[in-house]
Amino acid sequence: MAEPISDHNPKATDSEASIHLEDVSPSPPILLSEDGHPSNHSLQDPRNWPQWKKNAQILMVAFHSCVSTFMAAGIIPAYDLFAEEYGVTVPDASYLTSFQILLLGLSPLLWNPVTAVYGRYHVSMFSVLGSMVCNIGGARCTTYGAQMATRVLTAFLISPPIGNGSGVVTDLCEPEKRAQKLGWWTLMTTIGTPLGPFLMGFVTKHLGIQWIFWIFAILNFCQFLLYLAIGDETIYNPKNERKQSGFFGKLIPRKITSHSLSPRDFVAPFSLAMTPRVLIAACAHAITFCYGNIAMIVEMPIAFGQKFHFDAQQIGLQFIAIIIGCVLGEQVSGPMCDWFLKRVRQSRGYSCPADRLWLSYIAFSTIFAGLLVWGFQLQHATTWNVTPCVGAAIASFGNQMQTTILTTFAVESKKERSAEVGVFVNVCRQIYGFIGPFYLPYMFTALGFGGAAGVMVAIVGGCAMVPIIAVQFVATKSAKQ
Structure with a gap:
């Protein structure tokens, strides 16, 4: 017999229940069929997706978060070369990273309300494409000011998953598995900071500082291909289901809710x-x-x-x-x-x-x-x-x-x-x-x-x-x- 799923699971851990309390809503409970999967719901509902697709979305947003901090810190081994090429001091060169740190903190305030209205999928696609363009620009920069502009824009554009990554995990995971999947996201976000300079140190020495930005751009392009191939919208609104079907249908941007943005949201x-x-x-x-x-x-x-x-x-x-x-x-x-x-x-x-x-x-x-x-x-x-x-x-x-x-x-x-x-x-x-x-x-x-x-x-x-x-x-x- 089918039974409702509730986040008030007495067997769930305190951390799982507390972190994901937003799941407890007045919406109807999900029904379980005899095989344990949700039933009587649209295939567009992320909770009805196969497990491999859910895990793929979580891994992509975790990797996206990793790339955001990876790119901010990846230029650190090249501070001396930046200082020499742009005619600035090494502390001045370090500001190329510190301003990205600031933008990675402030930008989710702007992206989160936009994501809630227009969806995570299209925002993520725009994020990696915009970041790729800025990184190509970074590879061609010849002045400190121009490079600072590309780094600020890159940090702004690549930042959405730092704010909405936990929401992706919340929407795709059962309560008893969410702590593990949140660990994927938080660890990837943190580890991008030391991983960037570790790998880019080899690039800086053997290929030159321009290749730091070319590699960043290649990473963004690979992310775009992944989103194009297996990505999908993880915010589900049953009152506003996608009318278009198929591969090209999901690529058309549109509002996923009737809510309009207001200054208070930001x-x-x-x-x-x-x-x-x-x-x-x-x-x-x-x-x-x-x-x-x-x-x-x-x-x-x-x-x-x-x-x-x-x-x-x-x-x-x-x-x-x-x-x-x-x-x-x-x-x-x-x-x-x-x-x-x-x-x-x-x-x-x-x-x-x-x-x-x-x-x-x-x-x-x-x-x-x-x-x-x-x-x-x-x-x-x-x-x-x-x-x-x-x-x-x-x-x-x-x-x-x-x-x-x-x-x-x-x-x-x-x-x-x-x-x-x-x-x-x-x-x-x-x-x-x-x-x-x-x-x-x-x-x-x-x-x-x-x-x-x-x-x-x-x-x-x-x-x-x-x-x-x-x-x-x-x-x-x-x-x-």
Whole structure:
């Protein structure tokens, strides 16, 4: 007998239920046939697609998110060459990345409302085509100003999946599988940052800086072909089904809802600043991400290039440590969170979102240890050795843990607006990360790597960990009442 699917599944984990509460809506329940698949629904409904097609859409949006951060950070090994070619300083060349960081944070505020009205599929197609054109322009640039313009436009155009990736996973996954699929998306988004300079270091040395942008353009073209071949619209509105059928029918852009865009749609996520738990978690995440990830990545050419006279390829190899730390941190954070909350429920009969914050202190501790090892070992090194990279891996491990834990806490604290929470957290992270490259080079020069690492640890401890301790105390106390 057919039975309704509900996201109020008592067997689902707290994280799954909280992150995807937006699924609980007044719409009719999906009916299950005897084979366990949805029945009596249009084939255009993404929930009725075969599993391979669902996974393909999730992997494409995860790869799209990876490409957005990959391209922003991929130019890092070429800072010295950009400075020489354009007649600017190395810190000035680093602004080519920092402005992209800013746009990757702000652009989803504009793309998300547009996507809700016109659909993810056509926005994604336009995103990769526009980015491809800008990257071709980047390969032909001869001045610093022109290159800055292409980087800003590229970041704006490639950014939609950073805001709507979680929505794709929500629409295509059953509650009991969503945590795993969200892990694909979040890890790919984070790992694009160190992966870009790692791979582009080889390109810079052996092919030249123009080929960085040609490869970016080729990646965008491959994305376009994938969307053309197996992509489809993942937002379903039964009142506005596509009348055209077939391959060419889905390519025709049109509104998927009767809702019209309004100025309020573009600023709605900022109202979450009035929710202290979301605001504190978002700011704490932004601070730790800046010093536990962006500071090491953006400053790598200065830290290793100038100190050890590394070329672009050798600089790129240093990012392996950050990649390893991110991957290991993601593998630990999710399963450990679920296991910890399960033990809490078994011991006292209930759990609350603030219980997750106990694990954030492991993340903070590893960030502190990693930054100090990275800074002091780098400062005292006279020749290259692996210890600064070990510190970078430890800090990246902790950074990936806190990314998952603090973001999940923020979402659970405002379940009914979980999609907007994701955008708000991303805005805070990218804006604070954008500011970093403007003062970090001067801080490293004035204080040395060891002193700068100590300052960053103090900022993370005082401005991120202490507020998290306070919000955990208040939230836990209110949960008991």
